[in-house]
Amino acid sequence: MxxxxxxxxxxxxxxxxxxxxxxxxxxxxxxxxxxxxxxxxxxxxxxxxxxxxxxxxxxxxxxxxxxxxxxxxxxxxxxxxxxxxxxxxxxxxxxxxxxxxxxxxxxxxxxxxxxxxxxxxxxxxxxxxxxxxxxxxxxxxxxxxxxxxxxxxxxxxxxxxxxxxxxxxxxxxxxxxxxxxxxxxxxxxxxxxxxxxxxxxxxxxxxxxxxxxxxxxxxxxxxITLEERAPKPVHRHERKSIETPQEVIEKQDVKQGKLNIGYRTNVYYGDEEYYALQVFNGIFGGFSHSKLFINVREKASLAYYAASRLESHKGLLLVMSGIDYKNYDKAVSIIKAQMEAIQNGDFTEEELSQTKAVIKNQLLETIDVARGLVEVLYHNVMVGKDITLEEWFQKTDTVTKEDIVDVSKNIQLDTIYFLTGTEGQSE
Incomplete structure (x- = not known):
């Protein structure tokens, strides 16, 4: 490794x-x-x-x-x-x-x-x-x-x-x-x-x-003296198909709206498509050069923050953003537009190579401390496979534009959650 x-x-x-x-x-x-x-x-x-x-x-x-x-x-x-x-x-x-x-x-x-x-x-x-x-x-x-x-x-x-x-x-x-x-x-x-x-x-x-x-x-x-035991497998929920995404709006006395969106990727760590999904997330919202950051936060000035992350052992993609209440519809539609852009192949070779470089740097930074290295190694325990860092790097390098488009087309919107202010608040 x-x-x-x-x-x-x-x-x-x-x-x-x-x-x-x-x-x-x-x-x-x-x-x-x-x-x-x-x-x-x-x-x-x-x-x-x-x-x-x-x-x-x-x-x-x-x-x-x-x-x-x-x-x-x-x-x-x-x-x-x-x-x-x-x-x-x-x-x-x-x-x-x-x-x-x-x-x-x-x-x-x-x-x-x-x-x-x-x-x-x-x-x-x-x-x-x-x-x-x-x-x-x-x-x-x-x-x-x-x-x-x-x-x-x-x-x-x-x-x-x-x-x-x-x-x-x-x-x-x-x-x-x-x-x-x-x-x-x-x-x-x-x-x-x-x-x-x-x-x-x-x-x-x-x-x-x-x-x-x-x-x-x-x-x-x-x-150390322990008794032998049989690992307890958990039922990994079958790949879900979402017919109608749900929308949940919650009101509290908050000054800034919190818009969180959950997608099902149906791809897990250890799957062959996982590397393409990681690169997809980097282009979509994982880093400061990502589409969410640039288009939702910087260009449209709609969000105080906008980013996405993967739950790689659960097959989820989660978007987090902080917005003014009045911008809810606009923010949702711009976030959806970034997803559609990637599904249509609307990203450059430069975005692709920059994202791969950032993913590899992030991995190297993680293993710079022993605790980080353990977290990387423990992924293998979670999935019962032996994936080395060399393999991770090499498979990230070989991800193509087509791989990213393919993996993105299987991502399904599941839930939009919006925490907004109580009535009568203006901002």
């Missing part, structure tokens, strides 16, 4: 990914747990990593744990939640200095293994449950995180579009869970779910840095 080899070792209960590279000055450990996105578990999963990273058996308070991280030459630890397609993924990441660059010989990689596995396997418990104080504190923070989405109208309108567009699909759920479900979670229920997740989730563990594969395998053998 552009000189970055990935070795995958299958162990009972998890896959170990060793990426031996001297590209980074630190060593990075990333633990990913994947399960189907479900209403019953999404809020438990949103809370769990935050409870686990706040204290452990050996470091029973956040202060003690953070002090120990500082002692490890300022190691960093953080958790994250994401949804990819119909899956919900918990991620634990630890970055630590590479001992090769230090004057003393502290075995930092071993200490990182020891601490990360303690966070995951040896939580701080009381009476066979998580500690009440920790759970209550993290529940308050989780509610604030969910609330912050509703307070940020740009995020809110993106979430509402997905809720309307994917009404009967798990994808409608937000990665941070459901606010109304937080209060009911008890320390006992969360601990019970934690044990279930450890025994059932599909687990991938990445170790990236200037490391020896042998040492990493030995450390994994020393600190």
């Amino acid at each position: 552009l000189g970055i080899p990935e070795k995958i070792v299958k162990n009972p209960g998890y896959k170990l990914h060793v990426v031996n590279t001297n590209k980074y000055k630190t060593n990075t450990l990333v633990w990913k747990m994947k399960a189907p996105l479900e209403k019953e578990t999404v809020t438990l999963r949103a809370l769990l990593p935050h409870v686990l990273q706040s204290s452990t058996e050996t470091y029973p308070s956040t202060t003690k744990l953070r002090t120990y991280l500082d002692d490890l030459y300022g190691a960093s630890l953080f958790v994250d939640l994401a949804k990819k397609g119909e899956y919900h993924i918990m991620t634990f990441t630890m970055e630590i200095a590479n001992e090769k660059f230090l004057t003393d010989s502290t075995p930092l990689l071993a200490k990182a293994f020891e601490l990360l596995t303690e966070i995951i396997f040896k939580p701080n418990l009381e009476n066979n449950a998580f500690t009440k104080d920790t759970v209550e504190k993290e529940k308050r923070t989780l509610k604030q995180r969910i609330q912050s989405i509703y307070d940020d109208k740009m995020k809110y309108s993106s979430v509402r579009l997905i809720e309307e567009m994917c009404k009967d699909e798990p994808f409608q759920l937000e990665a941070n869970g459901v606010k109304e479900d937080v209060d009911a979670i008890t320390p006992e229920a969360l601990y019970s779910y934690y044990k279930k997740a450890l025994s059932e989730d599909e687990i991938d563990f990445y170790v990236i840095g200037d490391v020896s594969e042998e040492e990493v395998k030995n450390l994994a053998g020393q600190f």
